[in-house]
Amino acid sequence: MRQNPARRTALLDGAIEVLAREGSRGLTLRAVDKEAGVPIGTASNYFAHRADMLAQVMQRILERLTPEEAELADTMAAKPSAELVRTLLQQLLERTRQERSSHLALLELRLEATRRPELNAELTRFFSAQLEANIDFHLGAGLPGDRTGVVLIYLAMLGLIVDDLTVPELLTPHRTDVLIDAMVTRLLRA
Structure with missing residues (x-):
């Protein structure tokens, strides 16, 4: 898994925006990559699977709301x-x-x-x-x-x-x- 914290944050923020706008069915790694403005395939380097991404999204939301x-x-x-x-x-x-x-x-x-x-x-x-x-x-x-x-x-x-x-x-x-x-x-x- 990649360790660039700024890129991970951008991906998580992108996932939050996709979830908010398109719902969970619209939340794909490709949609997250596009929202974060990174090359297609980047999110798959940061999240082992969808459940991993969702768990990290919850933590990122907590950071944003604190x-x-x-x-x-x-x-x-x-x-x-x-x-x-x-x-x-x-x-x-x-x-x-x-x-x-x-x-x-x-x-x-x-x-x-x-x-x-x-x-x-x-x-x-x-x-x-x-x-x-x-x-x-x-x-x-x-x-x-x-x-x-x-x-x-x-x-x-x-x-x-x-x-x-x-x-x-x-x-x-x-x-x-x-x-x-x-x-x-x-x-x-x-």
């Missing part, structure tokens, strides 16, 4: 409170909008996982680890709420994000900041 350390540190300088949770959730929604392709690619992977047990297992491990990390972060930061409240926030935000990305007109009559405020107040009892 907030900048300095930005997160600035946000977390505030006193732990319901208002801080609201700010974090609003920032999450903004990152989602900026990284639209990453979230759409994850949605495509979720759908593909319903048909492929091996991908389902990998995706379950991936999302379980992310959910546990989010719960640990929330509770470790002394933010209001308990484990169940954090899981409920996760589920509510996932629904909001899916609608915001796929049918944003549905949310037009509702302000997302008001919805996020209600989530925090009701689900975290804050």
Whole structure:
């Protein structure tokens, strides 16, 4: 396997764009090569097989969606409170909008996982680890709420994000900041 990190990143970013635009059926090594602007056949030098590429795509999406350390540190300088949770959730929604392709690619992977047990297992491990990390972060930061409240926030935000990305007109009559405020107040009892 090739070891050029910049080219691997370009290929993974290309795979994310293909997944977001064309779905999992459009995700071929040739399509990834074309999207990444590399010679045809390059992706096959970087990924042993499709499952290997999808696992690496999930990790690349995580990198793209993780907030900048300095930005997160600035946000977390505030006193732990319901208002801080609201700010974090609003920032999450903004990152989602900026990284639209990453979230759409994850949605495509979720759908593909319903048909492929091996991908389902990998995706379950991936999302379980992310959910546990989010719960640990929330509770470790002394933010209001308990484990169940954090899981409920996760589920509510996932629904909001899916609608915001796929049918944003549905949310037009509702302000997302008001919805996020209600989530925090009701689900975290804050």
